[in-house]
Structure formats: structure tokens, C-alpha cells
Amino acid sequence: MAPTRERPGIVRVRISDREVWHVVDPSLTPAEAEEAVRAHRAANAPTNRSLVRRVLAWTPGVVALVVLGGAFWGTVVVMAELDLAELPGRIAVAVVLGGIGFVAAATAGIVLLEAPWRRDRVEAEAATSPRVVPIPGSVLGWAGGGGADVGADAPAAADVWRVVAAVDVLSELEAAHWRLGDVLYWRLDDPDDDPDPDDDLDYGADGHSHGDDADAGPGDRHGTHPAVVALDAARLRASEELRALGDEVGFAAAAGVRPGAEGS
Amino acid sequence: MSVFLDDVPGGTLGHGDEFDRDASAVHASGSGVGPHDRGGTRWLVADPHLSRQEAEAALRSALTWPRVGSPVDPTAAGAAAAGGGVLGIALAVGAFGLVEWPSWIAFGAVGAAAGGIPVWAWLDGRVQEQTRARQRAATRVARESLVEVPASFATWAGSDGKSLAHDDLVALARAVSATRAAASTLDAWRWGEPDVDWPHAHAVVDPVLVGEYEAARAVLDELAGSLSYEVPAEVAPESLR
Numbered sequence: 001m002a003p004t005r006e007r008p009g010i011v012r013v014r015i016s017d018r019e020v021w022h023v024v025d026p027s028l029t030p031a032e033a034e035e036a037v038r039a040h041r042a043a044n045a046p047t048n049r050s051l052v053r054r055v056l057a058w059t060p061g062v063v064a065l066v067v068l069g070g071a072f073w074g075t076v077v078v079m080a081e082l083d084l085a086e087l088p089g090r091i092a093v094a095v096v097l098g099g100i101g102f103v104a105a106a107t108a109g110i111v112l113l114e115a116p117w118r119r120d121r122v123e124a125e126a127a128t129s130p131r132v133v134p135i136p137g138s139v140l141g142w143a144g145g146g147g148a149d150v151g152a153d154a155p156a157a158a159d160v161w162r163v164v165a166a167v168d169v170l171s172e173l174e175a176a177h178w179r180l181g182d183v184l185y186w187r188l189d190d191p192d193d194d195p196d197p198d199d200d201l202d203y204g205a206d207g208h209s210h211g212d213d214a215d216a217g218p219g220d221r222h223g224t225h226p227a228v229v230a231l232d233a234a235r236l237r238a239s240e241e242l243r244a245l246g247d248e249v250g251f252a253a254a255a256g257v258r259p260g261a262e263g264s
Numbered sequence: 265m266s267v268f269l270d271d272v273p274g275g276t277l278g279h280g281d282e283f284d285r286d287a288s289a290v291h292a293s294g295s296g297v298g299p300h301d302r303g304g305t306r307w308l309v310a311d312p313h314l315s316r317q318e319a320e321a322a323l324r325s326a327l328t329w330p331r332v333g334s335p336v337d338p339t340a341a342g343a344a345a346a347g348g349g350v351l352g353i354a355l356a357v358g359a360f361g362l363v364e365w366p367s368w369i370a371f372g373a374v375g376a377a378a379g380g381i382p383v384w385a386w387l388d389g390r391v392q393e394q395t396r397a398r399q400r401a402a403t404r405v406a407r408e409s410l411v412e413v414p415a416s417f418a419t420w421a422g423s424d425g426k427s428l429a430h431d432d433l434v435a436l437a438r439a440v441s442a443t444r445a446a447a448s449t450l451d452a453w454r455w456g457e458p459d460v461d462w463p464h465a466h467a468v469v470d471p472v473l474v475g476e477y478e479a480a481r482a483v484l485d486e487l488a489g490s491l492s493y494e495v496p497a498e499v500a501p502e503s504l505r
Contacts, residue, residue: 082366088356089366092373169464176465183452227453227472234468 003144009157010135010143011037015126016047017054021140025131026158036131043127056117064109071101135160136167142251159249166242173235177228184225266433267316268418269307269323269410306418310434311409323410325402330395341384348379411437414444416496428491436491439484440499446477447501454503477501 002021003010009024022040024033049057075097084090112118135143142163145154246252309319352375356362362371417440420426421433450473481500488495497505 084364084366086362086364086367088360088362088370089364092366092370172462173465173468175460176462176469179457179460180453180469183449183456226476227469230468230472231465234464238464 002140003154007154007157009033010160011132013037013041013044013132013134014048015044017049021135021143022132023135023143023157023160023164025133026161028131033131036129040127040129040132043129046124047126059115059118060109060112063112064105067108068101068105071098071104075101133161133164133168135164136171139163139167139251155249155251159251162245163242163249163251166238166245170235170238170242173231173238177231177235180227180231184228266421266428266430267309267319268413268421269309269316269320304415305412306415308411308413308418308421308434308437309409310411310437312430314405314409318405319410322402322405325399326406330399334391336384336387336391338384341380341387344383345376345380349373349376351375351379411441412444413437413440414496414498416498417493420493432491436484436487436493439480439487440495443477443480443484443499446473446480447499447504449473450477450501451503474504477504 003012006012008030009026011022011024012019013022014020022037024037028036075094078097079090079093082093084093139160143155143160307319307323309316314322349372352371352373353368355375356368356371360367360371362368411434417437421428450470453469453473484495484499487493
């Protein structure tokens with residue numbers, strides 16, 4: 001269960017019109033923590049819109065729904081006017097009219113996406129802070145404590161901070177895994193003649209000069225790049241550390257965190 | 265005699281590379297990553313049995329957007345769709361005895377789709393498969409028997425007074441190419457996305473990539489020393505210069 005009210009070290013910051021739970025660095029004194037949270041709130045204030053702006057932002061969806069309702073009503077009226085007896089003919093007319101109505105609703109909604117009263121809003125970037133860190137969704141349930149009696153068995157903010165740091169390292173390494181795949185993509189072997197298509201990062205020697213010195217391994221055409229191996233090992237280490245930390249503080253790492261060790 | 269090819273020789277209009285290669289090279293060189301900022305590359309034909317024409321064709325097919333051999337002839341699919349439509353209408357009138365025109369349209373449309381779409385999909389899939397197979401074959405040939413080298417390498421190899429064995433030249437070219445590949449990978453990792461800040465992942469990956477470059481560079485330096493080839497500065501990664 002996610003946190004329902006703030007307590008020391010666990011605060012709510014409004015970013016991009018959403019309440020995001022954050023954990024504050026436990027090494028700060030209460031006064032410093034308050035100051036850091038205040039600065040974080042101030043930095044993210046421009047990302048939030050006023051109520052009027054938010055209502056105006058809904059106009060495309062509202063108009064599309066209205067048009068869709070009108071199209072439904074029009075279809076019913078036309079079907080009643082035609083008064084067909086045979087089922088295939090009725091289906092054909094309904095399908096054609098429904099398609100027209102759907103396209104009309106989609107067009108209205110898409111055109112209104114660029115409406116002038118929506119275009120002038122400022123696209124502020126969400127600011128990040130090293131001292132006030134958002135709690136990922138996989139930790140949120142544990143950070144709020146269990147059951148209705150909130151606060152009784154909720155973990156200490158210092159423990160949440162450590163778990164969030166460990167989870168962040170793990171997700172950073174996983175994101176880096178994908179980016180490394182992009183970086184090494186042009187050295188990928190042709191996937192069509194890859195004997196092991198399950199392995200998503202399967203590097204041969206590089207495209208133009210395979211087969212000798214310096215590369216992944218001499219003659220190791222379907223080998224794996226050493227950077228990928230190192231990153232996988234680091235990921236495994238991070239997930240083991242997270243598991244050990246979870247055992248220590250009572251966070252069920254295997255349940256909420258994406259597979260690190262057990263997935264591969 | 266060793267043969268060098270220009271970058272995508274004879275890439276002519278209609279071969280799939282209709283876009284302006286020079287303009288795209290100028291555009292891409294601004295990114296700081298990629299092969300275009302090297303002032304031109306040449307391709308050394310490593311396989312002495314490969315003729316110049318075959319090598320050019322392989323390079324062209326491997327590097328340019330694949331040209332579809334022959335576009336799908338719409339006649340067969342159209343005939344199938346028309347036949348399916350007529351069959352559907354005949355079924356509606358004859359077998360089911362429907363008399364309202366929307367019913368005929370419904371059966372005609374379903375019949376035309378059932379006849380035309382599978383035929384067209386099959387024809388198109390066959391053409392695409394042929395194109396892909398040709399490109400795969402060309403890519404394999406290009407990987408095995410062509411080595412990308414800087415343009416200065418080609419002028420150095422072609423200059424007077426050189427009496428290099430073909431195998432030596434190929435080994436040197438492969439070393440240059442491997443070093444350049446490692447350098448490009450390092451640059452792409454460091455500078456590819458300037459917005460991300462991943463200290464942990466950087467600490468893991470960066471030393472591996474630097475080590476890969478340095479190993480390739482050591483091999484290249486040794487070979488270049490024995491062949492008295494002066495390694496150009498552009499081989500080094502920009503992030504280490």
C-alpha cells in the first residue's frame with residue numbers, strides 16, 4: 001500500500017500535475033531536509049498547470065466523445081430511415097456509418113490537439129534533486145507500510161532511502177544495457193542468420209573487420225561483447241545487493257523489482 | 265595489385281539511394297558520431313578472387329536501401345479481388361436469395377477482401393523475401409571480403425615506391441578498421457546521449473570500451489611500425505584526442 005500521508009523523510013511533491021512520493025536523504029538535518037524539499041517543490045512548480053488549464057487540456061477528448069455520441073445517434077437515425085429487413089445489409093450499413101463516425105471523432109480530437117488554447121502552455125522540464133529522490137513504483141507499496149494502521153509498521157525513511165538507491169542503481173544498469181545495445185548495434189550480426197535469436201544482445205566481431213585481433217574474441221563470431229558481459233555481471237551484483245538489503249530491511253525485492261538474476 | 269573502391273561506387277538514382285549522399289554526410293557529420301566525419305572512406309577488396317564489379321555490386325547492395333526487384337503486379341491481386349467480389353454477390357443473390365442492395369455490397373466487399381488480400385500478401389511477401397535474401401548475401405560478401413579504411417590509407421597504399429604484399433595490406437587495413445570501430449563505439453557510448461548521467465553504468469562499461477580500443481590500437485601500432493605506415497590522427501576516438 002502506497003503512503004497516504006507524509007511523515008518525516010517521506011514527502012509528496014507535485015510534478016506535472018501528479019503527486020509523486022519522494023524520500024529525503026536521511027543524512028540531512030530536519031532543517032536542511034525541509035529546505036531541500038522546499039527547493040525541490042519550487043523547482044517543479046512550473047510543471048504544474050492551473051485548474052483552468054487542465055480543464056482546457058481535456059477539450060480534444062471531450063469533443064471527440066461528443067462527436068462519437070452524435071455519430072452513434074446519426075447511425076441509429078439513418079438505420080431507422082432505411083428500414084432494411086436483411087441482416088447482412090444492416091450490418092454493412094452499420095459498419096460503414098460507424099467507420100465514418102469513428103473517423104470524424106478521431107479527426108476532431110486530433111485537430112483539437114493543436115488548438116491555440118492548448119498550444120500556449122509552457123512545457124517545463126521536471127527538475128531532479130540529489131537530496132530528494134522519487135520513490136519508484138516497485139518500492140512504493142513497501143514504503144507505505146502494510147494494512148490500515150499506517151505508520152505502525154512502515155519502514156524508516158533511512159531504510160527507504162537505501163532501498164531506493166539500490167533500485168535506482170539496478171534500473172540504471174538495465175537502461176544502460178539497452179543503450180549499450182544501441183551503441184553496439186552497427187556491430188551486430190545479421191539477425192537473419194543468427195542461430196540464437198533469443199539472445200537480444202548477441203555480438204559478433206564487428207561488421208567490416210571481423211575475425212582478427214582486438215575484437216570480442218578471435219574467431220568468436222557469435223560471441224558477446226565484453227562490455228555487455230561486464231554490464232551483465234554488474235547488474236547481477238546490483239540485484240544481489242538489493243536482495244541482501246531487502247532481507248535486511250524487510251523489503252521483498254523479488255516481488256516488486258524487475259528480474260535481475262532470476263530472469264536470465 | 266590491391267583494389268580500392270570508393271564509398272558506395274556508382275550509387276545511381278533509382279538504386280534505392282535517391283537521397284543526396286553528400287548532403288546527408290554533411291548533415292550527419294554534425295553529430296560527431298558515425299562514419300561520415302572522416303573525410304571519406306575507401307573499401308579495400310580483401311578477397312583477390314572477387315572481381316571489381318562483384319565487389320561494387322556487393323557493397324552497393326549491402327549499404328544502400330534495398331531496391332525491390334520488381335514491384336508487385338497488381339493484376340493478379342486485382343483479378344482475385346474482382347473474382348471474390350463477383351462470387352460474393354452471386355452467393356448473396358443465388359444461394360441466400362437476398363434482394364436488398366446493401367446486402368449485395370456486404371457480400372461483395374467480404375468476397376473481394378477474401379480474394380484479393382491473401383493473393384496480394386503472398387506476392388508481396390515473395391518479392392520482399394527475394395530482396396532481403398539478396399541483401400543478406402551481399403552483406404555477407406561485403407563483411408567477409410571488404411575492409412573499410414580511411415581515404416588517406418588508400419592514397420598511402422597507392423603511393424610510389426610501395427611494394428606491399430596483399431596479405432600485409434589486408435592485415436593492416438583490418439587493424440585500422442578494428443581500431444576505428446572500437447573508437448566509434450567509445451565515442452558513441454560517451455557522447456551518444458549527452459543528457460543521461462549514469463555514473464554506475466559508465467564506471468562499468470567505459471573501461472571495457474577504452475581497453476578494447478587500446479588493445480586494437482596496440483595491434484595496429486605494431487603492424488603499422490613493421491610496414492612503416494603512419495597511423496592518422498582520425499583513427500583515435502574524438503573523446504580521447
